[in-house]
Amino acid sequence: MSKFSKKEFEAYRNMYHKIWDHNALRKGFFKEFAEDINAKIEDRTREIAKNLIKLGDSDEKVVAATGLSLEDVVVLRSQLEM
Incomplete structure (x- = not known):
């Protein structure tokens, strides 16, 4: 990473931001709907x-x-027996 050019570093950072955003969204989604799903x-x-x-x-x-x-x-x- 220390040898990345500015352009390579930004591409690397953007790639991880997409992954982090996806994981945060997924975890938030499940928390938001957990009660409904469990019910x-x-x-x-x-x-x-x-x-x-x-x-x-x-x-x-x-x-x-x-x-x-x-x-x-x-x-x-x-x-059921009633």
Whole structure:
């Protein structure tokens, strides 16, 4: 870098600025929409759990497949039985 001409150094700096800007934008995007994304994932996980319960899977199997807590699965099962 110390041997770069002024033009080469500016090109090098601009290249990294584009990368930094991209990374900053990407991180900011995910932070801004993280709650919405996580809510959609949670909703989808609960729908999968409901489908597994309807198929007759045990609570333990639903917990293992979805990562939900046993308490959450029990609540979902009771809601489906109403």
